[in-house]
Amino acid sequence: MDSLMPRRQVLRTFALAATGAAVLGNAACGGGSSPSGADDKEFTYWSMWQDGEPSAVVLKAAIEQFTKDTGIKVNVQWKGRKVVDQIAPTLNTHNVPADLIDSQDRFVKATLFGTKQGLNLNSVYDLQIPGEGKKVADVIPAKYRDFATADGQAWLVPYQVLAEQIWYDGAALPGVTASPPKTWDEFVTLLGQRKAARGGGGPLALDGDIGDYNAFWTYHVILRDLGPGAFSAAATDKKGAKFDDPRMLAAVSKIEQLVKGGYFIKGYNGSKWPAIQQKWAGGQADFLLLGTFVPSETKSAAKAGFQYRSFPFPSGAAGDTSQEISLVGFAIPAKAKHASAAQKFIAYFLNSSRLAGMSSTANNLTPRTDIAVPAVLADAKKTLDQARTVPALDGVKMDQAEWYIKVFTPTNNEFLAGKLTAAAFLAKLKNTTADYWKVNG
Amino acid sequence: MASTVVPGSPARTARRSVLVAGSSSPLARRRGRLFWPLVAPALVLYLVFYIAPTAATAWISLNKWAGAGPMQFAGWGNYRRLLLDPTFHSSFVNTLWILFGVGGATFLLSFLLTMVLRHLAGRKALRSIIFFPNVVSGVVISILWGFLFQTDGLVNSLLGALGVDNPPAWLAEDHLFLVIMAGLVWVQTGFYTTILMAAVDRIPPDLYEDAELVGVNAWQRFRYVTLPLMWDVVGVCAVLWSISSIKIFEFIYALAGAAGQLPSTKVWNMAVYAYGEAFSSGVPRYGTSAATAMVMLAMVAVLVVLIRRVVRRDSVEY
Numbered sequence: 097m098d099s100l101m102p103r104r105q106v107l108r109t110f111a112l113a114a115t116g117a118a119v120l121g122n123a124a125c126g127g128g129s130s131p132s133g134a135d136d137k138e139f140t141y142w143s144m145w146q147d148g149e150p151s152a153v154v155l156k157a158a159i160e161q162f163t164k165d166t167g168i169k170v171n172v173q174w175k176g177r178k179v180v181d182q183i184a185p186t187l188n189t190h191n192v193p194a195d196l197i198d199s200q201d202r203f204v205k206a207t208l209f210g211t212k213q214g215l216n217l218n219s220v221y222d223l224q225i226p227g228e229g230k231k232v233a234d235v236i237p238a239k240y241r242d243f244a245t246a247d248g249q250a251w252l253v254p255y256q257v258l259a260e261q262i263w264y265d266g267a268a269l270p271g272v273t274a275s276p277p278k279t280w281d282e283f284v285t286l287l288g289q290r291k292a293a294r295g296g297g298g299p300l301a302l303d304g305d306i307g308d309y310n311a312f313w314t315y316h317v318i319l320r321d322l323g324p325g326a327f328s329a330a331a332t333d334k335k336g337a338k339f340d341d342p343r344m345l346a347a348v349s350k351i352e353q354l355v356k357g358g359y360f361i362k363g364y365n366g367s368k369w370p371a372i373q374q375k376w377a378g379g380q381a382d383f384l385l386l387g388t389f390v391p392s393e394t395k396s397a398a399k400a401g402f403q404y405r406s407f408p409f410p411s412g413a414a415g416d417t418s419q420e421i422s423l424v425g426f427a428i429p430a431k432a433k434h435a436s437a438a439q440k441f442i443a444y445f446l447n448s449s450r451l452a453g454m455s456s457t458a459n460n461l462t463p464r465t466d467i468a469v470p471a472v473l474a475d476a477k478k479t480l481d482q483a484r485t486v487p488a489l490d491g492v493k494m495d496q497a498e499w500y501i502k503v504f505t506p507t508n509n510e511f512l513a514g515k516l517t518a519a520a521f522l523a524k525l526k527n528t529t530a531d532y533w534k535v536n537g
Numbered sequence: 538m539a540s541t542v543v544p545g546s547p548a549r550t551a552r553r554s555v556l557v558a559g560s561s562s563p564l565a566r567r568r569g570r571l572f573w574p575l576v577a578p579a580l581v582l583y584l585v586f587y588i589a590p591t592a593a594t595a596w597i598s599l600n601k602w603a604g605a606g607p608m609q610f611a612g613w614g615n616y617r618r619l620l621l622d623p624t625f626h627s628s629f630v631n632t633l634w635i636l637f638g639v640g641g642a643t644f645l646l647s648f649l650l651t652m653v654l655r656h657l658a659g660r661k662a663l664r665s666i667i668f669f670p671n672v673v674s675g676v677v678i679s680i681l682w683g684f685l686f687q688t689d690g691l692v693n694s695l696l697g698a699l700g701v702d703n704p705p706a707w708l709a710e711d712h713l714f715l716v717i718m719a720g721l722v723w724v725q726t727g728f729y730t731t732i733l734m735a736a737v738d739r740i741p742p743d744l745y746e747d748a749e750l751v752g753v754n755a756w757q758r759f760r761y762v763t764l765p766l767m768w769d770v771v772g773v774c775a776v777l778w779s780i781s782s783i784k785i786f787e788f789i790y791a792l793a794g795a796a797g798q799l800p801s802t803k804v805w806n807m808a809v810y811a812y813g814e815a816f817s818s819g820v821p822r823y824g825t826s827a828a829t830a831m832v833m834l835a836m837v838a839v840l841v842v843l844i845r846r847v848v849r850r851d852s853v854e855y
Contacts, residue, residue, distance in 0.1 A: 177797055181816050187605035202818055210820040211606035305708060306796050363688030366706025369795040371687055497819020502624045506802050509710055528623075535621045 136437035138169040142183060142194035144424070147174040150392075151256075151460070154453030158445050165226070166444070168437050180207045183429065187213040192431045196438035201244060201252055201487075202494035204427045209251035215428040215435055217250040223443035232443050239485050240463045244423055253442050254425035256454055257461040260312055260488065261476050263376075263384045266403035276407035280320070280350060283410040287359050290382045298358055301376035301384040302512070304365035307505040308493070310512040312385050313351055315489050319420065320412030321347035328490035331499050334537050336529035339522045343413065350412075351511065352518040365513040370394075377402065385409070387422075391472040392459045404472035408479045419483040420490075423463070498536065503528045591834070598827035603820045615828035624802045625829070628810040631714060635806055636782045636840075639721045643778070646722065647729040651737055652759060654730075664734060667727035675724070679792040682720040683708065714804045717789055724788065729774050736770035737763060772848030779840040783833050784808050807833050 141159070145152035152174055159170045173194075175182055180203040186192050187208070197204075208214030221233040221241065233241070236254065244252035266273045277283040290299035303309050318327045322343050330338035338344065354360065361381040364372055370393065376384045377394035379402075384390060391404045398404075411417055426442045428435050445451060452467050454460050459470050461477055469477040493500045507528065511521040598615055600608040619625045650667065654660045670678055685691050686707035696704040707716050740763065748758050764771070786808040793800030799817050800809065807829055814826035 178816075184604045184821065206818065206820045207603070207605065211603045213605045303796075305793070305801075306798055307801060308796075308798060363706070365709045366688045368683045368687055368708055371689075493818055495819070497817060498822070500819075501799070501813070501817055502622070502802055506710075509801055513709055515711075531623070535618065 136168065136434040138171060139195040139432075139434035139437040139441070140171040140173070140193060141196040141438070141441070142173050142175045142179050144177055144179045144197070144199045145174055146176050150458035151454060154450075154457050155445070157453065158450045159441075161450070162441055162444050166440065168440065170441065180204060183207075187211065187429055187431070190431065192429045192433070194429065195432035195434040196426060196428055196441065198255075198424065198426050200258075201254075201423045201425070202497070204252050204425075205246070205494055206497065208427050208429065209246060209249070213430050214249075214251050215430050215432065217253055217426075217428065217439075217442075218245075218248075220253050220439050220442050221250060223439060225443050225447050227447050227449070232446055235446060235448070235464050235466070237463060237465060240423060243421070243485070243487060244425065252423060252425040252427050253446075254423040254463045255445065255451060256424035256458075257463050257480065258387045258389065258422045258424065258488075259419055259461065259476050259480055259485075260316075260385060260387050261406035261408055261479065263386060263390050263404065263406045264382055265379065265399075266405035267401045268379065269382065269405075272407070273405055277410050280317075280410045280412055284353070287354075287357075287383075291357075291359060294382075296358070297380075298361040298364070299382040300354065300360045300364075301372050301381035302360050302364045303367065303369040303372045304360075304509070304512055305367065306369050307501075307509055308489075309369075309386065310508050311489060311493075311500075311505060313354075313512065314348060314508050315420075316385070316409040317347040317350045317412065318344065319418065319486070319490070320409060320416050321350075321414055323414040323416050324418050324484075324486040325490060328492050328496070330525075331490075331492045331496045331504065331529070333529065334533040336526035336533075339526040339529065345518055345522060347412065348511070348521060349518040352521075355512065355514045370397075373397075388461055388473055388476050391470075406475040408483070417483055418486045419479050420488045421480070421485045422488040424460075499529070499532055503532045594827045594830050597823055598831045600824050602823045604815065604823045611824055615824040616832075618825055619828055619832065622825075624805065625807075625810060627803065628805040628807050631804065632783060632806040632808075632836075634714070634718065635721060635785060636779065639718050639725070640775075640778050640782055642718075642722045643725045643729055644774070646726045647733050648759070650726065650730045651733045652755070652763070654734060655737060660734075664727075664731055668731050669727065670724045671728045675787045676791040678724055679720060679788040682716070682723070683792045686716050710801055710803050713793055713801070717792055717804055720792065721785065721788060725778070729778070732770060732774055733767065736767035740766045768848065768850065772844065775844045775848065776841050779844060780837050783837055783840075786812065 143152065143155065145155065156172070159172055163169055177199075179197055180199045183192070183194055183197055184207050204214065221231065221236070223232050224230070225232060225235065228235075232253065240254050240257065241250065244250060244254060264272055272286065277286050287299055291297065302313070315327055318330075322341070326338075326344075330336075330341075330344070333339075361372060361375065372381070373384060373386065373390070373394055374397035375381060377397040377399065379399045390406075408417065408419060426438075426445075428438050432438060446464070448464060448467055451462050451464060454462050455467050455469050455473075459472065461469060461473055461480065465481065487494065489500070492504075504525065507516070507521060507524050510516050511518075516524065597608075599610065599612060601611045601614070602608045654663055657663060687693070688706065688708075690707075692707065693704045705712055707713075744762050744766070745758065748762050753761065783806075785806060789800060789804055789806060789809050790812070793804045799805075799813050802813075805813065811826045811829040811833070814822045814829065
């Protein structure tokens with residue numbers, strides 16, 4: 097090497113390259129920031145919404161007003177749904193690029209709270225909401241706060257609530273509006289009538305290529321027959337023995353009854369989302385078990401005069417009437433440099449006049465009970481106000497995600513496709529669950 | 538550097554002699570001074586953007602890590618988890634199916650098309666049409682492929698017109714991986730046909746005329762003229778396919794996943810598995826994700842070495 101280039105020159109070359117790399121690195125990391133404090137004059141917000149989405153429109157208006165009212169500049173970036181994945185690699189560094197993010201509950205809990213990289217948001221609940229004379233804790237019901245709190249630490253402050261209901265067209269089925277089915281038997285009777293009215297066509301819509309949508313059915317019958325927490329308990333049973341419970345067999349046999357009875361629309365397990373939910377909106381099926389995002393997602397495919405109505409999943413043996421939910425809300429990275437300003441914005445946005453846009457413009461439910469809901473979500477809101485709320489899928493997708501994705505979903509997909517009987521489904525789940533916990537226990 | 542004659546082949550000795558003689562000339566010395574300034578930028582970029590991330594991935598694969606928070610050294614624990622995880626097993630098998638099944642079908646079709654198109658008028662236009670799926674974004678192509686196979690899709694409509702009353706549910710889990718493999722063959726065939734046709738185009742026509750004079754059939758023409766003269770290109774194609782097939786991701790993700798969710802684990806290959814470990818849901822498992830990436834890297838390395846050994850032979854000059 098020495099014969100080709102003097103040592104001094106080699107060192108100089110590497111020094112130049114290293115300097116260049118350092119300059120590039122600093123540029124990539126962004127400029128310096130002042131430490132977190134009450135006098136923050138700006139903060140950076142990475143949003144789960146894409147620019148132009150209804151929720152983004154509402155947030156953007158609030159951000160502009162916030163800057164006018166407080167002088168605090170908000171550097172907002174509309175990152176989209178993978179925002180948590182994008183911020184995750186930075187959480188270990190000293191240059192966490194966002195002071196505020198928002199996302200669905202399970203992503204925040206896993207990536208920020210689960211790695212101890214999320215700020216404890218308890219203090220946000222003590223902040224005054226500008227213009228209202230109330231604290232955040234006064235307007236967010238305890239059930240939502242409890243949902244988003246673990247080990248005494250609030251890890252999310254919600255601003256949207258999602259809830260699964262059974263949706264139908266009120267204009268086409270006025271009888272259901274007058275008297276929605278409350279029990280499983282009433283529900284099956286109604287399905288029988290609708291199937292007959294359709295000349296044998298299945299009245300239930302289901303995009304069976306989406307594992308979660310299949311899971312909602314199985315989860316709900318377990319919830320109604322065995323009560324909240326039963327699904328989660330079975331998932332975490334190291335021997336899988338809870339799948340031997342005769343009540344479990346009775347519950348999932350209801351799904352077998354629906355599959356074998358031909359109650360699901362033709363092609364439900366051979367189509368690509370959103371084909372079936374669009375068929376439902378077009379009147380080719382009657383009922384769709386899905387979240388409160390249904391009206392927004394299917395609006396463009398809905399037939400003329402479609403009236404969005406919904407009722408809770410019918411009760412079962414346990415008499416359970418709880419409503420499962422998931423939350424969308426704000427979180428702050430533990431190393432955020434402008435956490436104080438971000439907290440102020442959360443409190444500011446939860447003012448009823450600003451949060452109302454999430455309902456009126458974005459067609460979503462909010463955690464505040466004093467905000468009027470869009471007509472299409474009125475039934476869901478009524479249920480939420482009255483029922484006990486439980487985490488969607490018993491929180492299994494949030495807390496036992498690997499089991500849910502690798503063990504439960506593939507087997508449940510087979511079950512919903514009619515490839516397994518109820519008994520075979522539970523037997524397979526029992527074995528694969530036990531195998532899973534042998535490796536992961 | 539040695540100034541004596543070193544033992545070795547005549548060519549090596551001659552080259553070494555030139556270097557030894559050259560190192561003392563002013564031109565060679567000036568050239569030598571420019572060596573590192575010219576090489577260093579590329580070397581630094583290569584080290585920073587390729588070697589360092591690969592080394593980091595290897596290190597992460599030995600740790601339990603959620604992508605944030607502290608790392609916990611796990612030794613070979615992540616690799617052991619892969620060995621015990623049925624989802625990894627099926628992902629590995631699916632990867633092999635893509636590598637050999639899709640690869641075999643793609644190359645077979647590419648050879649057939651190459652042979653057929655050689656004699657067709659308008660072959661350049663046909664080649665462009667076949668190449669078209671490569672031009673369009675993989676995500677778009679895969680979504681389109683999914684719509685073709687819907688219950689009410691074009692494929693079932695055609696089957697219905699042909700009198701098939703109950704066509705299969707193509708996108709059901711039983712058939713989904715088959716549909717994915719067929720789609721991959723469709724997308725890849727144009728690419729490899731184009732390369733192979735370019736190799737065939739440079740074979741002198743008089744060799745084919747000679748072959749016809751001695752009365753060979755189509756298979757013999759392919760076996761004794763075409764294949765030997767394009768063998769080096771076939772080898773390159775095999776290497777390209779091995780590397781790209783193991784990394785296939787977006788076609789499966791976009792075709793079988795929807796509504797922000799990953800596809801069913803039954804159609805995962807190793808690339809989707811690596812992604813799923815880190816980004817599916819729940820606390821990320823970067824350790825097993827990185828371990829999967831290292832297994833993929835090892836597979837690629839082994840395959841490339843094997844392919845180079847299999848296809849190594851003296852190239853035919855013409």
